[in-house]
Amino acid sequence: MRGPDLARAALEAARASAKSRAKQPGRRGAGGANRSKRRRWSGAGPDDRDPQPLGRLASRVATEHGWAERLAGGNVFGKWAKLVGEDVAEHAKPITLSDGELTVQADSTAWATQLRLLQRELIKRIAAGVGDGVVKKLKVQGPQAPNWRFGPRHAPGRGPRDTYG
Template structure:
């Protein structure tokens, strides 16, 4: 068998194709397409007469040289960003204050007072005795200068010195039996 027998070639005729095949009129094709478009629009929630819905134009960044937001980031910058979102740098400063307390205030001062809290630029510390509380109140300007030099300007803006807590009567002749210390409510 030859290839012409397997794959017959179409013969050229003088008769146009529209005469050989029954074609759908162009008006009917256009009406069918319009009907399908209207059905698809109705399915998406569009109604005739509604204002056109346009997507907001988003600037497309094309071929910039330099680091982008999707590039790998350094751990330090990522952690700083996370701390800013979670609670700002005050949490980070609070950790530095706790960790480096004796280094920041000096060993003698650190021996007689303890870090309590740091929020919004206000450092709170507790003295071990009333005389040291008075001394720390006088040392407040020097401590603010030291914190500004070590931690940065405006990080610690206020220092509150708390007096030591009252005596604890857990043992001895003034001990009170019952649910709690000096608890008189029944």
């Protein structure tokens, strides 16, 4: 054998050897079943396997698990001063948010009245900042009165005031 015949014979031997190795179980080769397991490299363009910003990953996890509504509610508490303005945030603080009803406590009765008058505008500001439908209703409370019930046990009745007369 000379030249081209020798090259053809070597090529046929290499092909036969590759086929016999591909048919062996547990080996990766040029076989059709194992071909899909081969590593595919990402190109220069974006890919799901590329490193992602943490915020994007967190929002994806939140939407997959259905936590988006609770996170939007948390944004109301976290961005309160930015949403309603510094002057309102100085005199009022959010207490609870449940079923679209935000409970806000004012530090004086005058500010509670003012917040009741500004209720529609505050709901619009909050909707613009965190999304529409997160806060549907605003419940305004005045300052808390002092509580004279101290301790875990309490006797019914007027208490110590009834001993003086």
